[in-house]
Amino acid sequence: MLQVFCHVLLLLLTCFYAESCVQQHIEAQVPKMLEPGYVVSQVNLNGCGDGPLELISSDPAFTVQTDGTILVVWVIVVPRDGRSFWITVQDHTGHNWFVDVSLSTTRKVSKNAVLKRAKRRWSPPPFSIKENDNGPFPKDMEMIASDTSVNYSVYYKINGPGVTETPVGLFSVVPKSGLLRVHGTVDREQYPNIVFRAHALNSYNNQETDDSLPITVIIEDENDNAPQFSGPMDFTVQERCAMGTVVGKVEATDRDEPNTLHTKIKYSLKNGTNLFSIDGSSGVITAATNMLDRETAEKYILETEIRDMNGASNGLFNTGRAVVTLSDINDNPPTFTQSQYKGKVMENKANLLVLRIPVEDKDLKNTPNWKAVYEITKGNENGNFEIKTDPITNEGLLYVTKPLDYEKQQTANLDLMARNEAPLVGTTSTWQKVPVEIAVENEDEGPEFYAPVLVLKVKENVPNGTLIGTYTATDPETKSSKDIKYYKLTDRGSWINVMENTGELKTAMTIDRESPLVYNNTYNITVKAVDTSQKTGTGTVLILIEDVNDNVPFITKPDQVLCSKSGTGGSVLIEAKDLDQKPYSDPFTFELEGENAEQWKLTGATGTSVMLQPAKELPNDLYQVPILIKDLQGNGEEQKVSVRICDCTNEGVCMPQHFSTALGVWGVLAMLLGLLLLLLLCLLCIFVCSTKGEKLAMADDYDGNGGMLLKSNLEAPGEEVKDAMLLMSSTGADIIDSSKGGGFLEQHTIMSSNGATFGQKQTYGSGMYQNNMQGLMTTNTLSSGQYNTGMYGNSYKKHSTMSTMDMWRESGIQLDSKLAYFRGETDGRFADDILRPYGYEGVGSPAGSVGCCSILGEPESLDFLDSLGPKFKTLADVCTSKSQRGGK
Known part of the structure; x- marks a missing residue:
């Protein structure tokens, strides 16, 4: 029994020491959002020996490096309850260790919180299957088991990708035993690994006895894709x-x-x-x-x-x-197809194509490496030839641009070189050359001037007929000038005569350097030479005109405006110009001339200008300032500058003058013209009422009222018109004797400028006759035989020889005579009644008023003379002579 216990204890110690290679559990606090590359933690591998280790994460979202560092593969959002996975550590002998990793979101831990050791969860390791496996299927893979199976009767269930999601139905689990099976072929290129979840559930209440864990199935690659x-x-x-x-x-x-x-x-x-x-x-x-x-x-x-x-x-x-x-590069120069080219051209011909010179080039066509550029390297020192490139064929086109002379050159030998637009590279070849021989053919030519352009110097203003030079030509065949005639082709000013037989050039008119026909001091004519065979040649004569001092400086702007200012600070710029050249022109000298020179002064003189300013304050007016301007040789004359001093606008222009009551010249003339028309109209009335120089008498057929004049055309009882006492002197002079009654005649007429009467007042003796009309105002006073300022007798003046004023005065004298005569007649017949009021006549007379002056009330037109009515008849009766009325 003791021996068995020892073996068990040894086995447990062996497992303990084997598992102590790495820590069994890692807890890490991480952010809620994990970015790729984020370091979660590190597995301590110090106790696992020196052999190679393989570290595999059960969660594909994490990877483990060989040093045990755990990194995030893609973006992960850590749930609130955390996230867990494990890491398998395998040594070279195939022994595995497992490390549980628990992640929780970052948060502060209370100091009073009691840290509890988490219970170890069931942790099935990841396993792998080969892609393109041929079966047979289903095929058993691995067993999964939960630690809770010790305390509960559990069964297992899986879901997720490969089970309930695409690819659906690929994996299954035996519920009682936890055996995982695969049911078909998997393509690694489509699914590198598949992660589904396993659940342990209580058989009695179907409640999960443990947390679900991800099961990772790694698909092993097979070389089934060609590159x-x-x-x-x-x-x-x-x-x-x-x-x-x-x-x-x-x-x-x-x-x-x-x-x-x-x-x-x-x-x-x-x-x-x-x-x-x-x-x-x-x-x-x-x-x-x-x-x-x-x-x-x-x-x-x-x-x-x-x-x-x-x-x-x-x-x-x-x-x-x-x-x-x-x-392409330019590694092939253009090559000529012949070793020599020949051509011919007629002398005196120009702008003709002489030869077409072909070349060959192996480089790419229509590129700078192929396009040829030709050059005449020898024989064209006089510029008779020009060569161009035909853009289509790449040939060289040789032209003659200046005429060749057979007498001077029978053959022209040229050297032509052909090159490309681009330089040669990658070759040792050089640009090629070819000789060209051009034969010049002879033809009969006209005369040639020994100098195509003859230059002559002539002073301006030389006398007409002055010989300025000779321009002759020779026959190129005979080299002689015999029998050659000379004619002028062009001479814009007709300044030069060309002698027909000799080619002499003489002045025909004055040569003026300042003429617009002269450009840059040069005047040119064209001369033609004609030989006996009527062949012609032309030449040009350039006449360089030398200047003389024949112009004085003149002011370019003689009218100036000077804006009035307080004081004498204003000034104007006087600029002068001389058509001559130096030394006959500027610098100029400026001097003030004339009586009013003390009013002005000159300042700031330059070579061609001077400042003119008042020497004292001057009123606004127009001033003529004489200035003497001389050139460098002292040649000059006095010139006047018109300076208007005025109030100016902002632009330096005189402001318009304000309206004034003073009449200008035209206003006075207009008034005089209107007055003249009025006088002519009055004279017409006077002529109608006057006789031919004899005394006039009133008709004897007066009515019972005893009035001298009858006033008619009144619509109501008329105004009283009382006769003034007019006396006549014993001497027969036109003087009114005041001792016989002290009478007077006063007349006031007010008229406008157009001749229409707007007011008239007439006073006769002690009575007054007043009439209002429109017109111009004139005042005539007759008293004691005086009219205005002149005294006139009974002399008669012919109207055709009178002035307007004399005619007016003469008419007044005639009227005075008539009135005096009428009064004398009345004295003989009505001495007891000097003033006679006229009675009411009833219906107005169709003649209207018979007064001579009543005509003034009518328009100024004289058309009434064409049709004279009853008024004229009545007036004629009044003006009839005594002899006509039966008097003595």
């Missing part, structure tokens, strides 16, 4: 690249388990190994030579094999085609 090409297989490399130049890399993948022989791929080439090589482990293709030539082969197709199991014969493989294209 596949995953990247591009088209590569490009430059021709003649150096050996070892990387062409490209072949990419491949394998679906089997990584980091195993099942996915270790080896690359190899089946052809083209003399030109290319491939790295077996990386798939990098490199050039195996430096003689890759695009002109020999532009593309290479390489058969490439990829094989897993590191290229072992039992490995799975695939083959593909890698296409390598060689890019």
